[in-house]
Amino acid sequence: MPQVTYVAHGGARQTVDVPVGENVMRGALYNGIDGIVGECGGGLACATCHCYVEDGWAGKLAPPSEAELQMLESATCEVKPNSRLSCQIAMTAALDGLVVDLPEAQY
Numbered sequence: 001m002p003q004v005t006y007v008a009h010g011g012a013r014q015t016v017d018v019p020v021g022e023n024v025m026r027g028a029l030y031n032g033i034d035g036i037v038g039e040c041g042g043g044l045a046c047a048t049c050h051c052y053v054e055d056g057w058a059g060k061l062a063p064p065s066e067a068e069l070q071m072l073e074s075a076t077c078e079v080k081p082n083s084r085l086s087c088q089i090a091m092t093a094a095l096d097g098l099v100v101d102l103p104e105a106q107y
Ligand code: FES
Pocket: 025, 037, 038, 039, 040, 041, 042, 043, 044, 045, 046, 047, 048, 049, 071, 085, 086, 087, 088
């Protein structure tokens, strides 16, 4: 099963299995990882699943939709070129080893 590493704002790293087809937001929630809230359940209506995709991975992801980019504008923390909404990142085998940094806050 592919793995995702979540890096907390303070630098703590947690690596967990995330099934193919599941999204990176749920991967965090199911594994009790702090720093991802996912308030709207993946409906592109909250931006509390904001993350920063680490170098080298952005090009392997499907590009963000216009709706994702618009919702990112309401993220609490700074939006950077590598910002994504983790509920919009669907796991594939090719994403095994994905690393995402978590923002300081989601509210
Ligand atoms: S969980 Fe609400 S936009 Fe991702």
